[in-house]
Amino acid sequence: MPKEQKFEIGYHLNTWDFEGRPEEGFPFLADVGFVWYEALIFNSLSDYFARRFMTLEDSGPPQMMTDTDFLRRMHLFNKAQEEYGLRLSSLYANCEYTNSELWPHERDCVMAVTRFLQSFGAKILVCGGGPPVGAKPQTDDDFRAFAKALEELGAFSNKLGIRTVYHPHLDCFIETREQLDRFMAIVDTDLVGLCIDPAHLVIKEADPVDIMRTYMEHIDYIHFKDAKDFEGLEGYARYLSFCELGAGVVDFPAMVEIMLESDYDGLALIELDASHKTAEQSCLESID
Template sequence: MPPATQRFPIGYHLNSWDLTGQSNPDAIAFLAGLGFPLFEVLASTSLDDQYTRQYMGLGQRPPVNVLTDTRFLHRLAEFSRGQREHGIQLSSLYVNAEYTNQASWELELANFESILRILVGFGSHHLVVGGGVPAVAGHPHTDDDYVAFGRSFNELCALSAEFGIQSVYHPHLDTFVETREQLDRLVERLDLSVAALCIDSAHLQQTHSDPVAIIRDYYDMVKYIHLKDTFVDDSLVGDARYKAFCELGAGAVDIAGITALLVEKGYAGPAIVELDASHKTAEQSTLESIAYLESLGLVLDPAAAR
């Protein structure tokens, strides 16, 4: 048999620009010019901001900057214009929610439904979601917590399917699922006919969970990938863990093993390179990650390379 070939397109997340106050339109133009077929970006709704402030250990933050409807629509227009002018596809908007708080779930689900409508307009096929109240030391999630979370996520996935979009849950630091053990318990509560996963290699690596093994074991559920690298140091706490993220190939994540597995399995979904606030310029970090992927024999857009 001939050797397996890469089927998955590689995109890039706008975080390195977006989280540091740089120009998203310039970032989109830069990524398109490099040949990326996809980009992902945070939705940045007020619910996202509330979740981040309440649960994520990101250190001191400036006063709340209320996101008006005008600013949110302008943000969407920047993504639309970038897609229209540069031919680079929005793969997903990233959204957080609590899921287990019935006092807010109706609003969260309405927020999701609006985002789904927006993604349909962009021609996107996935909705990447994170969040859920994280466990705290000495107080792990209960079975009831997993039941409640699974019920809400299943509801979201069923709704997404009506729009022709696949919702994927992203295990992440400071969320309901940070570790392999938590992921295993959650999957037991999911409707596998509609629910799916986004595996982020760095966030799982930070908790000593093996992303290669997780992708292999849950391959049928994995519909979206975040290719992300990190240093791992158990002395790091709070926002220092997020500052340990690095360019592909520079950290502890077995990116080569992950991508080899994806090629072997014939994975054809998005694989999005991500780095939050880079220690270098966003552009330099992007170029270094591309160089590493190319050293593994990968291309950004296999469809265009044929």
């Protein structure tokens, strides 16, 4: 007898967000039947981090999040809930975590946003980024400092009923299977879980299905994203290989089978950072 599906599916706002028109995504997502959406913490995902981790170009110090930025974002999400019945599932934060000068600012911003998540009834804080990849060999001390910072956020979010998860990602501190295993061996999983994104993993020659089999008990959130034609690509070009679900190489049936077998009852958010068509057309193709 087939297992009952206990997880729900939502859609990430960033296909519209990166184009500067997030408000247009809400009525469309509601019209096609979605209830849950995820968004980035800042209105531009702290452009500094987007450029840095996607290796687009060098940039100066990160811009500070102003009260106006925060309130505009809050108004946008309130409108999505009140006018379209959409629910915020999570927010995605990029931080460096181990820079002693930057961490107090990062921590305070993310903790403030965690309270914001609580006010919306959201249950997940997605953390990405980390110290720059490739700048120097990653030491055991680097991993311990990285895990400690995430655990600090996780301990805080747990008190608010929110689960902190880390998202392995291209060009970030954890992007390969070896790095992920190294991280999972030391992090306190009572405080920090995983968000699995198969597209990032396959580009780094990792098997997301095997990773899910290994770490399913610690996976609290999932991104459904596909990728194709990425062999031999470097830098930003790899991000252009992300595609609609089913158009790439990710084995989603195997992923779903594991989710069903494990009685996964969290959320899976369909995601595409940038559409080669339109945000709307890509969404429709992914859910077809």
